[in-house]
Structure formats: C-alpha cells, structure tokens
Amino acid sequence: MYNRWQGKCDACGAWNTLAQEASGPPVPVPGASRAAARGKGRIFPLEGLQGASMDAPRVPSGIGELDRVTGGGFVPGSVILIGGDPGIGKSTLLTQAGAVMARAGHRVAYISGEEAVAQVRLRAERLGLNDAAVELAAETHVEDIVATLSHGVVPRLAIIDSIQTMWTSSVEAAPGTVTQVRGSAQALIRFAKTTGTTVILVGHVTKDGQIAGPRVVEHMVDAVVSFEGDSGYHFRILRAVKNRFGPTDEIGVFEMTGRGLAEVSNPSALFLSGRDLSAAGTAVFAGMEGTRPLLVEIQALVAPSSLGTPRRAVVGWDPSRLSMVLAVLEAHGGLKLGQHDVYLNVAGGLKITEPAADLAAAAALVSSLAGVALPADTVHFGEIGLSGAVRPVAQAQARLKEAAKLGFNRAVTPPPARDQGEKTPLAVTTASHIADLVARIAAGGRRNPRPSNG
Ligand SMILES: Nc1ncnc2c1ncn2[C@@H]1O[C@H](COP(=O)(O)OP(=O)(O)OP(=O)(O)O)[C@@H](O)[C@H]1O
Ligand SMILES: [Mg+2]
Structure with a gap:
C-alpha cells in the first residue's frame, strides 16, 4: 500500500498497475465488545471443543x-x-x-x-x-x-x-x-x-x-x-x-x-528415465513427497573456476542448502572447493524441498570432484548437520521399498532410526559422518579406475 501516487509496484515490479482506493469507514471490531459494552449487539452462546462434529x-x-x-x-x-x-x-x-x-x-x-x-x-x-x-x-x-x-x-x-x-x-x-x-x-x-x-x-x-x-x-x-x-x-x-x-x-x-x-x-520411473548410468556426478535420491516415495536423480558438476569468485548455481534445490553442504564438505570432509565452480541440478525439473536430499547432493558433488561414477544401483538419503554428522530422516522404510521396487540393490543411509528396525530388501550401508561418504567414494574410484581421456 502506498499513500501517494506511484508508477511502479515495489512488490511485483510492474508499471502502472497500482489503483487508487478510497479508505472506507472504520472497520467494526470483531466481537463488537465496545458496542456490547454500550448495550448494543447480540449475545451469542459460546461452545466447547467437545460436541457434535462431522467430517468434511x-x-x-x-x-x-x-x-x-x-x-x-x-x-x-x-x-x-x-x-x-x-x-x-x-x-x-x-x-x-x-x-x-x-x-x-x-x-x-x-x-x-x-x-x-x-x-x-x-x-x-x-x-x-x-x-x-x-x-x-x-x-x-x-x-x-x-x-x-x-x-x-x-x-x-x-x-x-x-x-x-x-x-x-x-x-x-x-x-x-x-x-x-x-x-x-x-x-x-x-x-x-x-x-x-x-x-x-x-x-x-x-x-x-x-x-x-x-x-x-x-x-x-x-x-x-x-x-x-x-x-x-x-x-x-x-x-x-x-x-x-x-x-x-x-x-x-x-x-x-x-x-x-x-x-x-509411477513418477519415480518417469524421473529416472534417460539416466546416464556411467557418468560421474550423479546420485539417486530416495525422497518422499507426502505419503508417496519418489526417486530422482541429482546431478552435480564441480569444475576448476577461472573466476575470482567461483560460480554456484542450483536448479530444483535450495541454494542456501547447497552452500551449507559445500561448507560441511570443506570443513569436515577434507574437500577443497574454494577454486571450483559448482552446479547442481535435480533432473527432470522437479523441485526438492526435503533436507533428506543432503546426502544424495553431497554424494553427487564428491563424485563429480573425484571423477568417480557412483554405482548405478545405489540410492542415497539422509540429512547432513553442520558438524558433518548424517542424521536419520523419516520414513526410511518407505524409501527403501520404493528403491527395491525400481530395481535398486544398495542404499547409503544415515544410522538406523527407530522406524528402520525391520529387514530391508536392499543392502544398506550406513554413513554416520560425511567423512565416511567421502572415503567410500574415493575407495570406489581406486577399485574401478576410470580410463583417462588421452
Ligand atoms: N494442439 C495441441 N496439441 C498438443 N498440446 C497442446 C495443443 N494445444 C495446446 N497444447 C498444450 O496445452 C498447453 C496449454 O494449456 P492450457 O491452455 O490449459 O494452459 P493454461 O495454463 O490454461 O494457460 P493460460 O495461462 O494461457 O490460460 C500448451 O502449453 C500445450 O502444451
Ligand atoms: Mg487457461
């Protein structure tokens, strides 16, 4: 609201869209306690929370x-x-x-x-x-x-x-x-x-x-x-x-x-279609949207930067979450990312809001930096704390079941939470700290060295 003429709306940036509005009579106070005090106004019965109710x-x-x-x-x-x-x-x-x-x-x-x-x-x-x-x-x-x-x-x-x-x-x-x-x-x-x-x-x-x-x-x-x-x-x-x-x-x-x-x-099958199984820098995230599990691919590109301030760009995820994961990887994972451009993309154009995607994003970033492709039959999920600890997330079983249904054999997860007691259909590896993840990906690279480009 502006109290004088203005050409541009500060909220949406559009020109000539503001309309003049006369201020009306004062809005009556809900409950009209003052009117009631003056003896006007209807007295209505107040009711308790218990009583007849019906489902919509x-x-x-x-x-x-x-x-x-x-x-x-x-x-x-x-x-x-x-x-x-x-x-x-x-x-x-x-x-x-x-x-x-x-x-x-x-x-x-x-x-x-x-x-x-x-x-x-x-x-x-x-x-x-x-x-x-x-x-x-x-x-x-x-x-x-x-x-x-x-x-x-x-x-x-x-x-x-x-x-x-x-x-x-x-x-x-x-x-x-x-x-x-x-x-x-x-x-x-x-x-x-x-x-x-x-x-x-x-x-x-x-x-x-x-x-x-x-x-x-x-x-x-x-x-x-x-x-x-x-x-x-x-x-x-x-x-x-x-x-x-x-x-x-x-x-x-x-x-x-x-x-x-x-x-x-079956959205997971749609979001995972067209996946490049041998590329470094991709990790599959076993996510949840409401009550439905949803598997998506997270892609990262970490490359040496020619700029004074390296670029960080992210599509489909929260940029401040990416900054946090990068900072944790540097502080607790021993990675040097200060001279690298970092790009992160959630494949298929989906937007992810879950903190459980941290571990998959970190795996994709480490994989890209190391030039080591992650095993194609593995899913990741887990929240990363500022200390580098990988924290349990809700509905681990549902995520694992969906991954098994789609043909995945392995999962990298946080240490089991209470709801993860039952037997899982996948081979589960727990990563309790970000350093575990970095070490495992580096070891994977030593086991299967990638052919050099030359
Ligand atoms: N002949 C066609 N064949 C296939 N797809 C079509 C055809 N015509 C329109 N579409 C699809 O339908 C979309 C338009 O859908 P629709 O008119 O329902 O959108 P809308 O959200 O109501 O748009 P608007 O904001 O203009 O009202 C197009 O973007 C296109 O993808
Ligand atoms: Mg329309």
Missing part, C-alpha cells in the same frame, strides 16, 4: 492425482485457488476434471473470462471430451455469473477461469486491479458458502511465481494449489500450498500429452 464430505473428481492433492476430493462449499505459469495447462486440467465430474452425473459449470466458448469447445474436442455435459459460458461479470449459477439446480462444481478477468459492480475499479480481484473473489466465495457449490478459481502467476493479485485472496480461499512444470519437460506437478481440509505435502504428477494431461502413477 467429499466429492471425488475422478482424477486420482487431483484427489490426492485436495485430500480425497472436493469439499462442497469450498473454494480452491489454482495458480500456475501461463500455458502450463490449468485450463486443460480443469476441463478434464469438469468433464469427468459431468460424466459422473454432477452439474458442472465452466465460466471462461479469457477464451470464447468456441475456443473452450475446441480444447474439449482435442481432448476427446466434448460429449461431457459441462455447461459453458464466456462471462466476466460476477453478479451475472452468481445469478445464473444460483438459478435452478446449483452446480456441484463451478470453474472460474480466471479470477483476474472477473469484475463486480460492488467496487469501482478496472478489472484486473487488486480491488476488483478481491471483490470478485469475495462474491464467489459467498456464493460457494451459501449454495454448497465447490468453486475453483484460476489465478495467474507473476514472474517470481506468486499468484498475481492480492495475497489476501490466498487467505480467503480454503485451498491454494499450484500447477508447476518446466516448459522443457512434459510432466506437470500439482502441489497443495494451503489446504484447510487436507494435507499440504502431497503432489499429483501428470504428463502433458497431445490428448491432454495423463496421470502418472
């Missing part, structure tokens, strides 16, 4: 990977905001979800503010879905939309593509402005809560990955889901950022095909 009922969308992310299906009366880069496939996903629900006999409305009805039809035709009884309209006026959808049987699902194109006559501002987006979202949320319709709002994303428009919309809705992917790859990840009715650590994996988005039920 669910309407499965029929798309397993989408239901996994929402926590088992759409909750009636809830509002979901879905954000994603332009062209990532938001409209495709929602057209597919809408069609599947309509085929299951639910009333589904698809309101497009961005495309004409003919364009939406064209997409449905390409996806082979135009026999589904989805009700379409190209509209942007929220009051008209609410009136139309409230008429007759209210829809089970209403898709609004996108919230940035909507406008409401309750506020005086141009469409796309913060005030309009907020006002329109408010009206659509009220519609969802009063009718029990599940409303999905599509939201655009700014350059730095934030859902455009006011952050406040993210607070108003019940769930925020982001649809991610790299334009260079075919797969797309659906991730819950906020969910009032379910977990936020589950991901849904899809593959973009000519016939739309296909569910990927």
